[in-house]
Every structure is written in structure tokens, then in C-alpha cells.
Amino acid sequence: MKRAAIIGGTGYGGLELIRLLDNHPNIQTEKVISRSDEGLEISARYPHLTTIINTNFYGLNKEALNNIDVVFFATPAGVAKNIIPDIQTPGVQYIDLSGDLRIDNQAEYETWYQLSPPDQSLQKSAVFGLPELYKEEIRQAEIISNPGCFATAAILGLAPLISREIIDPETIIIDGKTGVSGAGRKVSLMTHFSETNENIKAYKAGAHQHTPEIEQHLTKLAGNKIFITLQTHLIPMTRGIMCTIYAKVKKEEDVFKLFNEFFKHQPFVRIRPEGNMPQTKEVYGSNFCDIGLHFDKRTKQVVIVSVIDNLVKGASGQALQNVNLMNGWDETAGLTGIPLFP
Numbered sequence: 001m002k003r004a005a006i007i008g009g010t011g012y013g014g015l016e017l018i019r020l021l022d023n024h025p026n027i028q029t030e031k032v033i034s035r036s037d038e039g040l041e042i043s044a045r046y047p048h049l050t051t052i053i054n055t056n057f058y059g060l061n062k063e064a065l066n067n068i069d070v071v072f073f074a075t076p077a078g079v080a081k082n083i084i085p086d087i088q089t090p091g092v093q094y095i096d097l098s099g100d101l102r103i104d105n106q107a108e109y110e111t112w113y114q115l116s117p118p119d120q121s122l123q124k125s126a127v128f129g130l131p132e133l134y135k136e137e138i139r140q141a142e143i144i145s146n147p148g149c150f151a152t153a154a155i156l157g158l159a160p161l162i163s164r165e166i167i168d169p170e171t172i173i174i175d176g177k178t179g180v181s182g183a184g185r186k187v188s189l190m191t192h193f194s195e196t197n198e199n200i201k202a203y204k205a206g207a208h209q210h211t212p213e214i215e216q217h218l219t220k221l222a223g224n225k226i227f228i229t230l231q232t233h234l235i236p237m238t239r240g241i242m243c244t245i246y247a248k249v250k251k252e253e254d255v256f257k258l259f260n261e262f263f264k265h266q267p268f269v270r271i272r273p274e275g276n277m278p279q280t281k282e283v284y285g286s287n288f289c290d291i292g293l294h295f296d297k298r299t300k301q302v303v304i305v306s307v308i309d310n311l312v313k314g315a316s317g318q319a320l321q322n323v324n325l326m327n328g329w330d331e332t333a334g335l336t337g338i339p340l341f342p
């Protein structure tokens with residue numbers, strides 16, 4: 001059994017890791033780390049874990065990471081980039097759920113995250129953990145930069161079309177919608193019940209930090225610089241992300257065949273038949289990304305709907321999928337649960 005430590009274990013990403021690791025045959029949660037709840041019994045903070053997790057939160061210090069094989073950072077941007085250089089030990093695997101190591105260009109990181117950039121050699125040593133595009137690199141990695149939630153749904157929805165030059169990249173519009181757990185557990189006006197319930201709000205117009213991440217990977221697929229338009233919306237539900245993506249087709253092809261072919265060896269991507277668009281509930285609690293497509297012959301517009309659970313494929317499930325690959329385990333280990341429907 002490999003032993004995992006979760007830094008930021010009081011947050012939603014950390015809690016989701018605890019839930020998923022509990023069902024894993026090869027790795028277990030050894031230490032859950034929190035600055036605010038050090039010493040407290042985990043089930044006292046989270047009664048849903050009563051009789052399941054019988055340990056206390058550890059503080060954030062080097063000793064807490066002794067005899068640990070895999071360290072997950074379920075912490076805000078700005079944390080992992082500063083801690084990893086201090087603690088990095090050969091043979092230990094590090095998975096960062098934040099955006100710290102996702103952006104290749106330091107100036108871009110500074111602009112979009114409003115933080116000083118990570119050390120360049122650290123950033124370059126991290127592999128972007130999107131298994132559907134980078135499986136072989138992930139198998140060799142020691143540090144994983146786990147993708148953002150909107151970025152996961154958007155890149156998977158666009159990758160087949162971009163790599164085959166089916167669409168005009170200048171026409172890409174990504175309309176993203178997320179449930180409130182995407183903002184984490186910290187309290188804020190953004191997710192205040194009375195301002196979220198029966199409401200929908202567009203946020204981070206022209207300023208969403210997943211924009212450069214999506215552009216970076218579409219650019220790699222295309223071989224030339226791609227800019228996209230991304231507008232995110234907060235909607236009154238707990239989990240789930242839907243990216244509805246629009247683009248102009250420049251080369252007509254059977255998009256269903258193309259998507260099925262592109263993802264045929266990817267266990268967590270499911271392509272819907274013609275006319276069948278996925279709903280967030282159909283992936284709730286699971287590591288699936290479900291994709292539906294419509295091509296309008298009159299307008300030459302393709303519409304792609306890509307849904308994930310932000311906490312699973314959008315964060316902790318994808319992190320575990322990466323750990324499975326890094327250790328040569330079955331890619332789906334611990335991730336085979338059926339979505340919770342309804």
C-alpha cells in the first residue's frame with residue numbers, strides 16, 4: 001500500500017480525495033493536513049467520516065510528510081509552488097490541484113494569477129495531468145500539475161477538432177457554467193446562498209485564469225497560437241460543470257466518428273449519439289467527461305457540450321487517475337463508481 005498525505009484536507013478537493021482514496025486498492029490516506037484544524041479529530045470536523053476516518057488532522061510541517069509516498073496539494077494557488085522546493089524528496093510523487101504549475105510562461109502566470117511565478121525549473125519538471133492528451137508523460141512524471149476544472153471540460157471538448165483542423169480557432173467561444181463547490185469551502189459573497197439561489201451570474205469576464213491554460217494546450221495541438229473566448233457563470237447547484245462550446249467548421253467531417261476515434265482508448269470520456277446532449281447529473285460523483293455534439297449544416301457551426309463533476313474529473317478524481325498512471329496501476333482504479341443519478 002502506498003501512503004498518501006493530503007495538504008488542504010479541510011477543503012472540498014481534500015475531502016473528495018479522502019472519499020476516493022477510501023475505495024482504492026493500492027493507496028491509502030495516511031495523513032490529512034490542515035493549518036486551521038491541526039490536532040482536531042477529522043470526524044469531529046466532518047461527521048460524515050465517522051467510523052471511516054479515525055485519525056486527527058496533522059499540522060503543516062516537514063515531519064508530517066515523513067514516510068509518505070504521494071503528496072496531494074489541495075490548496076489555493078500560491079502554496080504548492082513555495083512548498084515543493086523545500087520538501088521534495090526523490091521517489092515521492094507530488095500532485096498539485098492548484099494552478100501554480102500549469103502555465104509555461106511566467107509573465108502569463110503573473111498576469112492571470114496575480115502572484116509571483118513559480119521557479120521555472122520546478123514548473124518545467126511538472127507534467128500537465130490531462131491523461132487523455134499526455135498519458136505517456138504522466139507515466140514518467142514525479143510532479144503533476146492537475147488541470148483546472150473548466151480547462152478539463154473545454155480542452156476535451158475541443159481537442160479532436162483542433163488536432164484535425166476541423167474548426168476555425170478564431171471562432172471558438174466557450175460558455176462555462178459551474179456549481180458553487182467550484183469556489184471551494186471558504187466563505188465568500190460570491191457563493192452566499194441568498195445571492196446564488198434562484199440566480200445566475202457571469203463572472204471573471206476576460207479574466208478567468210483557465211483561459212491561458214486552455215490556450216496553451218490547444219496551441220500545442222494545433223501547432224500555432226490559439227486564443228479563445230471563455231465566459232464562466234455561477235449557477236445554483238452544488239457540483240457540476242458544463243462547457244457549451246461554439247465554433248465555425250472549416251472542413252466538414254463526421255464529428256461523431258472523429259470524437260469516437262479520438263477517445264476510443266480513454267475510459268473516462270463518453271461520446272453521446274447524435275441529438276443527445278449530456279447533463280451534469282449524468283456524471284455527478286464520477287470521473288466521467290460526457291460529450292455531446294451538434295453540427296448545423298446551414299450555419300456551419302458546431303456545438304459541443306462537455307460535462308464533468310468539478311470535484312472529480314475536474315480535480316480529485318483526475319488527480320487519482322494521474323497517480324494510477326504514475327504507478328503503473330489500472331488507470332481506473334478507485335474511480336469506477338457509477339454516477340449518482342438522479
Ligand SMILES: NC(=O)C1=CN([C@@H]2O[C@H](COP(=O)(O)OP(=O)(O)OC[C@H]3O[C@@H](n4cnc5c(N)ncnc54)[C@H](OP(=O)(O)O)[C@@H]3O)[C@@H](O)[C@H]2O)C=CC1
Pocket residue numbers: 007008009010011012013014033034035036037060073074075076077079097098099147148149181182183184185186310311314315
Ligand atoms: N473546488 C473545485 O471544484 C476545484 C478546485 N481546484 C483547485 O484545488 C485547490 C483546492 O480547492 P478547494 O478544495 O475547492 O478549496 P478550499 O477552499 O475548499 O480548500 C483549500 C484548503 O487549503 C488550505 N489552505 C488554504 N490556504 C493555505 C495555505 N496558505 N497553506 C496551506 N494550506 C492552505 C485550507 O486548509 P486549512 O486552512 O485547514 O489549512 C483549505 O482547506 C485550489 O487550488 C482550487 O483552485 C481545482 C479544480 C476544481
Ligand SMILES: CC(=O)N[C@@H](CCC(=O)OP(=O)(O)O)C(=O)O
Pocket residue numbers: 097098099147148149178179180181182183184209210232234
Ligand atoms: C465557482 C468558482 O469560483 N470556480 C472556480 C474554479 C476554478 C478552481 O477551482 O480552481 P483552479 O483555478 O485551481 O482550477 C473559478 O471559476 O475560478
